[in-house]
Amino acid sequence: MKSWIRIITIFICSSMFAQQTNFKFDFGGRRVQDGFIPITEHSEFDRKAGYGFMDISGLKSVDRGGNVLTGDYITSDRPFYFSVVLREGNYDIKLNLGDSKGTSQTTVRVENRRLMLDDVKTKGGEIVEKLITVHVKDSILRNQDGVEIGIVKIKPRERKYLHWDNLLTIEFNGKAPKICAITIQPNKTAKTIYLTGDSTVVDAQYEPWASWGQMLPCFFVPQEVAIANYAESGETLKAFEDRHRIDKIWNKIKPGDYLFIQFGHNDQKYGNSTKSGYRKRLQEWINKVKQLGAIPVLVTSMNRRVFDKNNKIVNTLDDFPAAMREISKEENVYLIDLNVMSKTLFEALGPENSKKAFIYYPANTYPNQPDALADDTHFNTYGAYELAKCVIKSIVDQKQPLTRFISKKYKGFDLNQPDPFEKFYWPESIFMESLKPDGN
Template identity: 60%
Template sequence: MKLIGLTLLLSATFVNTFSQTTSFKFDFGTDKAANSYIAITPNSIFSKEKGYGFEAGSAVEVIDRGGNALTGDYITSNKPFYFSVQLPDGNYDVKLVLGDAKGTSATTVRVENRRLMLENIRTGNGKQVTKIITVHVKDSIIRDAQQKETGKVRLKSREFGYRHWDNLLTLEFNDSLPKVCAVEITPNKKATTVFLAGNSTVVDQDREPWAAWGQMIPRFFEPGNVAIANYAESGETMKAFMHERRLEKIWSMAKPGDYLFIEFTHNDQKPGGNHLDPFTTYKQTIKEWIGEARKRGMTPVLVTSMHRRNFDSSGHIINTLGDYPEAMRQTAAEEKVALNDLNAMSKTLYEAWGVEGSLKAFVHYPANTFPNQETALADNTHFNPYGAYELARCIVKGIVAANLPIAKYLIKEKIAFDPAHPDPVAKFYWPLSAAVTAEKPDGN
């Protein structure tokens, strides 16, 4: 795990020296690196002085097949392992050389807080493959146009241990037979950034078995053209998102042509200081965000919140979200902005799963399913990876239905999806990440 609160502990001097290096070429294997590459061996443990390396606890080994200096050797492990690189915030293309010159491989790649980028990339005997992913890296510092610090996002205590907000790009290599030959990192200044603002149903959940659609959606875009920047956080309301300066951080990073996806409801509907009334303050706040996005040349997209798992006796979903989805729909129509009606699609999806089948999409597990989980988990709001993946497929469907320009960058074979006929859970593959918790995320 990264050093807790690394962002807050980094000195300005450190950030302004090493972090100015934005391009790297790493040769994973022995200490004999290919020309112009940095050798990464099992002893390359991350330190802030060096600025890159494996996170402590990554149990990796090197296999040397001989021959080509770059592709003849590789790093592997029988457990998930994590490699971090110090970088300024922004978007980056990461080229990965995977496979084995004399064997097979199977590699899943996630970044930061379990953000899915590549799933189950298999190579045949003696084959290797080059893949590119596009990743958004962020820290908690807010900067003006001249890059002068003007403030910080007010992070919650649990966020200090997240694999983001820290100026580190962290790559998680996972699966049954991961084999990594090389990693190259270059800045991507041209990609359209899709900023996500939302709560626990959108956030990059940092630990198994929890997940949300925001951490699955990068998987559905072609690399190079779109970077998903997930700024959602568990327990957030629209008011809190502003007061904690998360929205201000997005504004500071945004450029013309970028997108802002907005999905809030679950916590805004609750009584208290952050409550918003659906047809008055909720609509007004959304309209204010739309206006600010447009001032910056961004495209706002409104996402109606998915239902909670709440069935009536006939197997139909009971609406627990009140008038908020309808208020979001009205706002989209009044402001002439794109609407992604996840609320409607989730109703179809849940009812297709049914009362019992839907349990396999939410965090419902008997006691002792996971390490140190002594009591059963029964959460009807938050998803496991399978459920989050299916919700992400709904989001993709909504992007296409709204005819958004970024739809042309969707991976073609991943577009077709009918919520009335979800993917079978038995065919969903998700090798577990290392970190697990039985603690429920904020929000309900």
Template identity: 55%
Template sequence: MKLLWFSLLLNITVATIQAQTTSYKFDFGTDRAAKGYIAVTPTTAFSYKTGYGFDQGSTVEAIDRGGNALTGDYITSNKPFYFSVKLPDGNYDVKLILGDAKGTSATTVRAECRRLMLENIRTENGKQVTRTFTVHIKDSVIKDDHNKVISNVKLKSRESDYLHWDNLLTIEFNDSLPKVCAMEIVPNEVAATIFLAGNSTVVDQAREPWAAWGQMIPRFFEPYVTAIGNYAESGETMKAFARERRLDKIWSLAKPGDYLFIEFTHNDQKPGGNHLDPFTTYKQTLKEWIAEARKRGMTPVLVTSMHRRNFDSSSHIINTLGDYPEAMRQTAAEEKVALIDLNAMSKTLYEAWGPETSLKAFVHYPANTFPGQTTALADNTHFSPYGAYELARCIVKGIVAANLPVAKYLIKSTIEFDPAHPDAVGNFFWPQSAFVNAVKPDGN
């Protein structure tokens, strides 16, 4: 929703926020709702008055198979559709019933800005399944320990259209045959939150064909015990991230047992007011963030930045990141902090792809591949969904290698991955979201 709407909402009192409903049970389909559930029909459009409904111009239809009120009908569409619920920021468990009592289905579920939660959930004829994911939602308000508003994150103008920062949980239903019977949403106050601080290579990229590893990583975690709080933003440096109070927002929500994953380099290395020198100010800033995280009982984790796509004549990667990855490795050793060496893994990964196949992992598309894209896209820094997914698999491998306690919450079938033998691009399936933008994200 537009930032203007959100700004108006900020004027309501704290008491009203606390009184807001935070648990819901929705029955998708016809107006024949199961007991205790709210009926959601094709005409249930989002409004702030009700606090829920179909959003972003979604066009859906209801199919009624008869029988059980909860599972005998469902909502579907031949296009991606969006359902929003007004909620305070925090973590929530979302339980879905998917499938068709008299047919098959295939559903991919994303949250907020294309954050992958459930991947290609298929049901056989007449079968239905229940799937749950745990999601983190955020607004731009910063409160103190007494729930008093003390500040706001300084957002960029382009963030006004993002499907986060807005006190809404927006869920995207997608795939070849999505069929949604029911949804339950309940707050989760015990899950460990993994806060992500980073730039455009980490952020939840809002529009196709761009993607980053931070929006893929939720798919790899079990529900109930872990949530990914992605606070990264395109074009960010460590200095800007702190100055815009994005770090303050993380501190305001953090609790003992949470994590802070830090990945910055691409923009910090550039000259100007936000520049950090690798072995002095960069290391010092990392150490300051590490100390603050530890004060709050959090586990800091350093993530070296992945390489840009830059091959030499022998198909080996050229380092364009200077001494920054090594400076982060040194900081991890000096501070006894867990390190995920994404820089090293990305070199192996890119060289396994080679110059040609690696084009599929980055935003390289001919003109007119997407609506409004009149010129070719050739970006060697930012990733396609396939590339972002493979980097997320590297992060998973790094979590296990670092022996982080949160590793036990990874979905076991997704752990095994060798960057020297990446998943075949032909086997990767990503149903496109409804939002497309041919403009490159900030940062390089």
């Protein structure tokens, strides 16, 4: 009888924890701030507990004394990942970073390498408090009352992704990452920017692949905006509907939110034309967004890296960008013309230097990569970062309402003078794969 009571008690406690949405974690040694959950170098993830590190090997707990909460921290010589069981939604996450008797240098990403904090440096003895706002999602379709009505048809490859696993996973990276504390609480008021598109928009999990969508969060003011990236490699407008990805968004988007729409690469690849459903679906999506009180934003597909003999970019996307421009005018919606901007950007880099923005790597640069990689469609982290700045530039230059939520990190961008590749800093994650994403 006692064993059954114990099992029931454990089930109730674990269920209660799974529903919990507010957390306070104190990282470090044995000294623990009142009201906080202690996290040490031995705190390996346990789904029943609901939190922990993905891998505890290499973790170090350091206690400098002094302040109970910020006098100790967890660090490692390689990237480390902390996960928390959280229900779907937007969350504000406060992080205390630094070393009360030393320096630190930390990059923070979430889920599939979604960039939140870019190379935060602290001086000797300095502890900084940083806030990020993160969208956590699952693959369940729910109606407005929260009742489960279906599921997103994710691909086999997606089952390995960190953003469909009913967890919030935070990646700590950099030359000297030091985390003292984390506080998590729901954010019910942030505007959510939903991203739809293909492999050039998706949160790519594996190095060296990347997209502009996963770089976008670091350019927005936390607490005010959450980036919800629902893009996936290889998708067309029709496939996005067939797999119920857009249904997921229709059931979640609220008045004042945004829907960014970028499709074209794969619509073209599968032999579709702008007249065979592309225009019709775009117009239907736009009307649906407006009916729900949200704001549609069209994004033209960026160019591929194809130059002519005069070192000018060749259009390989047929009339898809032109069709999107026309629909933007017809429906009176915002347009981010990434197609035009990428042409200027790539031509400024030139035929050879532009390879530094794409997936061009000699054989054996990454694990299980016997052949050289040469891909003129997909981007590395530098290229994705530059394209994200193009998106931000367009928002600011057009004086879109989102402009007031752009962070001070954005200091303007000259397409004719891209950021020097040599100065771009991106500490690589542990997840690497040479397999090309779906799409072209």
